[in-house]
Amino acid sequence: MKLVDLEVSKFIDVVDSDSPAPGGGSVAALASSLGVSLARMVAHLSFGKKKYEALPDDVKAKFVKNFDELLKIKDELTALVDKDTEAFNAISDAFKLPKETEEDKAKRHDAIQEATKGAIKTPYDIVILSGKAISLLGEILTNGNQNAITDIGVGALLLMTGLEGGILNVKINLLGIDDKAYVEKINKDIAEAKVVAEKEKERIMEIVNSAL
Numbered sequence: 001m002k003l004v005d006l007e008v009s010k011f012i013d014v015v016d017s018d019s020p021a022p023g024g025g026s027v028a029a030l031a032s033s034l035g036v037s038l039a040r041m042v043a044h045l046s047f048g049k050k051k052y053e054a055l056p057d058d059v060k061a062k063f064v065k066n067f068d069e070l071l072k073i074k075d076e077l078t079a080l081v082d083k084d085t086e087a088f089n090a091i092s093d094a095f096k097l098p099k100e101t102e103e104d105k106a107k108r109h110d111a112i113q114e115a116t117k118g119a120i121k122t123p124y125d126i127v128i129l130s131g132k133a134i135s136l137l138g139e140i141l142t143n144g145n146q147n148a149i150t151d152i153g154v155g156a157l158l159l160m161t162g163l164e165g166g167i168l169n170v171k172i173n174l175l176g177i178d179d180k181a182y183v184e185k186i187n188k189d190i191a192e193a194k195v196v197a198e199k200e201k202e203r204i205m206e207i208v209n210s211a212l
Contacts, residue, residue, distance in 0.1 A: 002082050025084035025123045025169040032130040032162025033077040036070050038155035039137050043067045046144040055143055063143050066136040073133045077162070080122055080129075084169070087119040113178060120173045120186060126166035127190050130159045131197040137204055146211070153208035160201045167194060 003011060003022055011030075015022055043063070046052045052060070094111040098104045134156060141152045167190050174183050 003085060004078055004081050021085040021088040022081070023084075023088065024165055025088070025126070026081045028123065028162045028165030028169065029077050029080040029084060029126050030162075031158045031165065032126060032133065033074050033081070035130070035155040035158030035162060036074040036077065036133050038151045038158070039133070039140055040067060040070050040074065042144045042148045042151050042155075043070075043140050045148050046140070049145060052143065052145075059143060063139055066139045070133060070136055073129050073136075077126065077129055077133075080126055084119075084122045084126075087115070087122050090115040091119050112176070116173050116176045117182070120170055120177070123166040123169035123173075124186060124190065127163050127170065127193050130163035130166065131193040134159050134163075134197045134200050134204075138200070141204055141207060149208055149211050153205055156201045156204045156208075160197060163194065163197055166190075 003014070003026060006014065011022075015027060043066075046063075052063075055063070091112065094108065094115040097108040097111055099108050137152055137156055137159075141149065144152070170186060170190055174186060177183050
C-alpha cells in the first residue's frame, strides 16, 4: 500500500517507528502538499464571493491559472511522498550488492552512485516545486477571501518547511556523489531556489501579520 493511501494516524505511526523510511523527505513532500492544499482552499472559498466576482476578468483569469497550476504541483508533491521512500530503498538495495571481486566492487559502486542520484532527484523536485508554489500564492493572497488570510500564511510556512526539508535531504545525499560538477550544479540550484522562496515567504507573512 502507498503511504499516501494510509490514514493520517497510521502514517504518523509509520514515521514514528524504527524504520528509516518514510523519513524527512517523505514528510517534507507531505508538508508542501498540505501547504498547496491550504492555498487552494482559500481559492475555493473565494469563488462566488462578491469581492472575487467584482474583479476584472484578466485578474480572475490569472487567479484561476494559479489555482490550476497549484493543483498540478500538489499532485506532483503527493506522488513524491512515496517516491522518496522508494528512492531510499533503492540505495539500500545497492549497498547490499556483492563486493567479493573487483568487478563486483565496480558494479556496486556504480549502482550506489546511480541510486543516490535517484535519491537526490526526489527532494530536489520537492525544493523546486515548493518554490514554484510559493511564487503562486501572492495572487490568491491579494484577491482571495480575506477571512482565510491566515491559511495562506500557514500554507507558505508549510511550503518553506518542505523546501528546506528537501534541501537537507539533497545535501546529505550529495555527500556520496563523486561527480563534482553535478554536486556543484545541484547545490547552486537549491541555494537559488531557497533565496527566492524565502524572500516571497517573508513578503507574504508580512502582509498576513499586518492584517491581524
